[in-house]
Amino acid sequence: MSLPPGTPDLEVLDLLMSVAELGSLGAAARRHGMSQPAASMRISALERRLNLRLVDRGRTGSVLTDAGQTVVELGRPVLAAAVALGEGIAALRHAARPSLRVVASTTIADHRIPHWLNALRKIHPDLAVTLAVANSRQVAAAVTDREAALGFVEGPHPPTGLGSRVLAADELVVVVSPTHPWATRRRALTARELADTPLLWREKGSGTRDTVWQTLEIHGTPAPPAAELGSAAAILATARSGAAPAVVSRLIVAHELRAGTLHEVRLADSIALARKFRAIWHRRTPPEGPAADLVELAARIESARVRPR
Incomplete structure (x- = not known):
């Protein structure tokens, strides 16, 4: 199985979800341990990759567009599955660790x-x-x-x-x-x-x-x-x-x-x-x-x- 072209990176998808939750690129950037310009660049790169406008940036904050909201909703189960995958792998490592x-x-x-x-x-x-x-x-x-x-x-x-x-x-x-x-x-x-x-x-x-x-x-x-x-x-x-x-x-x-x-x-x-x-x-x-x-x-x-x- 191969992923279709333009599939979003999980980390930038997670960043977009933080923008939706916090209503601010700056707050989302702080949550993810990066600068606001770096967060803005990553969101812009995702928009170019998907050929969609995802975020409306304003002086009082950032608001997801309708397309951005849809991408976030589609991405939620993907991110949840990624978390479950990470936890499962960690459990496997723990089980294999001598005790x-x-x-x-x-x-x-x-x-x-x-x-x-x-x-x-x-x-x-x-x-x-x-x-x-x-x-x-x-x-x-x-x-x-x-x-x-x-x-x-x-x-x-x-x-x-x-x-x-x-x-x-x-x-x-x-x-x-x-x-x-x-x-x-x-x-x-x-x-x-x-x-x-x-x-x-x-x-x-x-x-x-x-x-x-x-x-x-x-x-x-x-x-x-x-x-x-x-x-x-x-x-x-x-x-x-x-x-x-x-x-x-x-x-x-x-x-x-x-x-x-x-x-x-x-x-x-x-x-x-x-x-x-x-x-x-x-x-x-x-x-x-x-x-x-x-x-x-x-x-x-x-x-x-x-x-x-």
Whole structure:
């Protein structure tokens, strides 16, 4: 199929439609990112091509002639089809683009994933990565249900029934407001004292909560929470107020400790407050391609981060 001679160019047809809608060559030119003289020249070229007068130019604006109105009406379905064609081609490109869906716990998503994804983009620049954030229990459920190809969790033990790889250890610290009595104590805090104290806890399913609970329950059932909060930011803000101590990742509290807005409490040597960062996946579909690359890059980056310099 070949187009008949004189078929208008789609861009100039779109420009003519803008003149009809806006009633001004100048306004149409601005919409299309060109000067008014350039727009006028393109409309004039179209008029010569069609051998029709399309626009009456006046001091108060531009008005389409009857022929111009007819060309615009005939052109509407053509332009709509062109838009649909462009959207369809874009969808095809998107479908063909490699993608990876990842879900990660909050601490990892906020403080580690950006470094890992930056490294991944260097070797997979066209990869579309979708990142969801949840607590560790929800991450494990998403991977189990195949809602994500890869998950990253924090906690003392790997989730049951999933493949996993330890990427790094994450130190947890006890922090209090500078006005809290623990801020000036000289004696190290014992596990029994920590277990008997109402703390600021994350919600159930959090990797931090599971780690602290399992560490403290060896010394007896931990005291009821002073508060249960849904984010690390809320815990830090509440701890700053002096309401209660909190146990958080050193990653998220480092700037507060440097600024002096929170104080780290020294722990007895018998307390080992640490958790593991893990990559997790469905056992039937171990990571391959970009997913495998992401796990490997994360492990390398974390190893380099803790290696003595």
